[in-house]
Amino acid sequence: MLRLQNITVFQFKNYLQQKFHFTENVVGICGNNGLGKTNLLDAIYFLCFTKSYFSKSDSASVHRGLQGMRIEGNFNRNGDAEKVVCILRENNRKEMQRNSEDYKRFSSHIGQFPAVMIAPDDVDLITGTSEVRRKYLDTLLSQLDHKYLQSLIDYNKVLQQRNSLLKSIAERGYLDDALLDILNDQLVKPGKYIFNYRKKFLHDYLPEVAKSYLKIAGTDEPVVLNYYSPLLEDDFEQLLATFRQKDIMLQRTTIGIHKDDIELMLNNENFKNIASQGQRKSLLFALKLKEFEELKSAKGFSPVLLLDDVFEKLDAGRMQNLLQQVCVESKSQVFITDTHRERLQLALEKLNVPFQLIEL
Numbered sequence: 273m274l275r276l277q278n279i280t281v282f283q284f285k286n287y288l289q290q291k292f293h294f295t296e297n298v299v300g301i302c303g304n305n306g307l308g309k310t311n312l313l314d315a316i317y318f319l320c321f322t323k324s325y326f327s328k329s330d331s332a333s334v335h336r337g338l339q340g341m342r343i344e345g346n347f348n349r350n351g352d353a354e355k356v357v358c359i360l361r362e363n364n365r366k367e368m369q370r371n372s373e374d375y376k377r378f379s380s381h382i383g384q385f386p387a388v389m390i391a392p393d394d395v396d397l398i399t400g401t402s403e404v405r406r407k408y409l410d411t412l413l414s415q416l417d418h419k420y421l422q423s424l425i426d427y428n429k430v431l432q433q434r435n436s437l438l439k440s441i442a443e444r445g446y447l448d449d450a451l452l453d454i455l456n457d458q459l460v461k462p463g464k465y466i467f468n469y470r471k472k473f474l475h476d477y478l479p480e481v482a483k484s485y486l487k488i489a490g491t492d493e494p495v496v497l498n499y500y501s502p503l504l505e506d507d508f509e510q511l512l513a514t515f516r517q518k519d520i521m522l523q524r525t526t527i528g529i530h531k532d533d534i535e536l537m538l539n540n541e542n543f544k545n546i547a548s549q550g551q552r553k554s555l556l557f558a559l560k561l562k563e564f565e566e567l568k569s570a571k572g573f574s575p576v577l578l579l580d581d582v583f584e585k586l587d588a589g590r591m592q593n594l595l596q597q598v599c600v601e602s603k604s605q606v607f608i609t610d611t612h613r614e615r616l617q618l619a620l621e622k623l624n625v626p627f628q629l630i631e632l
């Protein structure tokens with residue numbers, strides 16, 4: 273099991289300094305708009321992932337006008353006390369500690385404290401670009417397999433180098449062919465690992481998401497989810513050779529696993545084009561719930577579940593089913609925010625498990 277027992281935030285977003293104690297597995301967080309409900313969930317996410325779920329840059333998480341921030345959390349993980357600290361120094365240097373020891377590589381922290389967030393804008397996962405779906409996939413797979421995460425880091429680094437090389441051709445007036453060959457080689461190895469991992473993993477995973485969608489949506493209109501990668505069509509080395517001239521012309525890498533996607537289809541059409549709002553939300557929940565279950569079975573304990581404003585998104589009946597499943601059956605720790613105190617309290621009371629209500 274994984275339980276966050278308390279968290280102290282210092283100069284994190286709207287918080288100056290505050291400590292929260294979590295005494296039950298089910299924690300409701302309520303308060304008016306802008307009081308810091310989402311930020312509190314994000315602080316928890318930060319401890320698990322070494323970064324914010326919402327802001328791309330670390331500095332956006334520092335209280336405006338101040339410098340540096342700190343988040344400290346005390347977990348109980350399978351009976352062991354685990355202290356996780358994240359510090360952003362005044363010069364924006366980030367440090368992560370586990371039990372007072374500095375991490376040399378933040379990547380070794382990923383997957384140790386698994387968590388799943390569901391936030392209002394996540395419907396992007398259905399309607400947004402392929403980048404959002406790759407991020408979903410990478411967040412999950414990075415927590416399952418360290419080599420996957422390392423390959424992703426390597427791949428993105430080489431991809432950047434390759435793109436700068438391609439950009440520099442115009443300025444310099446010539447192409448360093450040998451260097452491009454070396455970068456191709458360096459791209460292929462992690463690229464193939466990521467491709468093979470995604471392909472193998474999604475083969476079973478996606479049909480299960482589709483099945484779960486039918487249950488959540490209460491429909492018999494089947495969705496089809498497909499893994500797409502250019503690497504399904506040809507060998508990566510071969511693709512890089514085929515697209516070499518195009519890449520040089522467009523000054524960027526136009527082929528590779530950074531073009532992968534999860535295609536979502538309903539009745540042979542693009543899901544996002546024909547699905548109703550409710551169907552989109554159902555598919556989003558099916559994807560997130562599967563992510564939760566996958567982490568749970570891989571780790572042997574439930575990830576922390578962070579539910580931001582979910583009452584706004586799903587009707588009461590489905591919400592209750594979801595909570596029943598994660599709070600009661602999985603006995604996982606759940607943080608759930610809402611602006612309406614009564615609505616939240618009522619929903620939690622119905623579960624018949626002890627819960628705590630925090631009012632901001």
Ligand SMILES: Nc1ncnc2c1ncn2[C@@H]1O[C@H](COP(=O)(O)OP(=O)(O)OP(=O)(O)O)[C@@H](O)[C@H]1O
Nearest residue numbers: 285286305306307308309310311332333334335336
């Ligand atoms: N870096 C920052 N420094 C200071 N304040 C910040 C920072 N980032 C965000 N905030 C403030 O935090 C507040 C929003 O907090 P948050 O999103 O957690 O609210 P919320 O309780 O979830 O509200 P809602 O009910 O509208 O979702 C805003 O007032 C915003 O200005």
Ligand SMILES: [Mg+2]
Nearest residue numbers: 309310580581
């Ligand atoms: Mg919010």
